[in-house]
Amino acid sequence: MKTFDPVAALALPPDAFVDRRVPKALLLDNGAPTAPDKHWIREHIKQLHWLAALKPNTIGVAKYRDEEREYLEIAVLKLVLRAAPGAARPVELLQLPNGRVDRLVEIVHRAVPYPVLLVTWRGKEPEISMAHKRRSRADAAETVLDGEVIVVRLRGDCADQPVAAFREALALVRQPQTTLYALYQGWLDTLHALRAANVTGEFSLPTSGATATTRRNALEEYQRLNERIAEVHLAANKELQLSRRVELNLELARLRNDRDVVRSRL
Secondary structure, three states: OOOOOHHHHHOOOHHHEEEEEOOHHHHHHOOOOOHHHHHHHHHHEEEEEEEEEEOHHHHOOEOEEOOOOEEOOEEEEEEEEOOOOOOOOOHHHOOOOHHHHHHHHHHHHHHOOOOEEEEEEEOOEEEEEEEOEEEOOOOOOOEEEOOOOEEEEOOOOOOOHHHHHHHHHHOHHHOOOOEHHHHHHHHHHHHHHHHHHHHHOOOOOOOOHHHHHHHHHHHHHHHHHHHHHHHHHHHHHHOOOHHHHHHHHHHHHHHHHHHHHHHOOO
16 A cells, blocks of 8 residues: 655745744743643654745735735645664654644744644554634734644545545646635635545535535534534443433434435535
8 A cells, every 4th residue: 555745746946945943942942731731742743844835926816805814825844653662663663642743733834923734644654634723803813723723634545446536636737826815715615525425425516615625524513413423322221221221222223314315405
């Protein structure tokens, strides 16, 4: 099985590449890390590299400005995680807790003032994460995350239809070119398309802004239903009263039917 390098799939022009190492002090001093966060930054981040700066003069896409945000640049970063010092297992077998990895990814996005396309390597499988930024309402000179950080893990062989189609769709030339905001949203929609493909088995890009919004809402609802199904299933297995177990199983059936309906919107 052969995975692919997401940065290569972006097919960025040579002028966009920076390739500078980012000191951990950036994350320790920004991104609102807690004391445990700082420990994980020091012990489990091997490298953070600023790979490319996507600006009007490097990729030919115009900047964007409105009342909420100003996109002058998109930063492409690479985060490489490692085992703690003295860990017996090699890095490629390391399995950090998902919650901790997600938190480190979030800190990177918070610490950088520009919208970030982050490629995270945890072992042999890369992840791509993105999150919109906006001006802070408390301080217009500061930027904050605008919504949750969207993460997709690139599992599967490059020959698999969803993965191959996703790889092709990532290329800069396949994305909107009107403004940096439109470009960033295009890449976000591409991530959502892969998230949907992980459910449906087929990769397809949205045909309009409305269909992209419908898919994003459906993905949120699908995730919520999955979490609720897991809760009810666990409760049903533990329930000793027959009548209550019947009620829970009926709820499970309803939830699964609702999930099938939502799946049809993906």
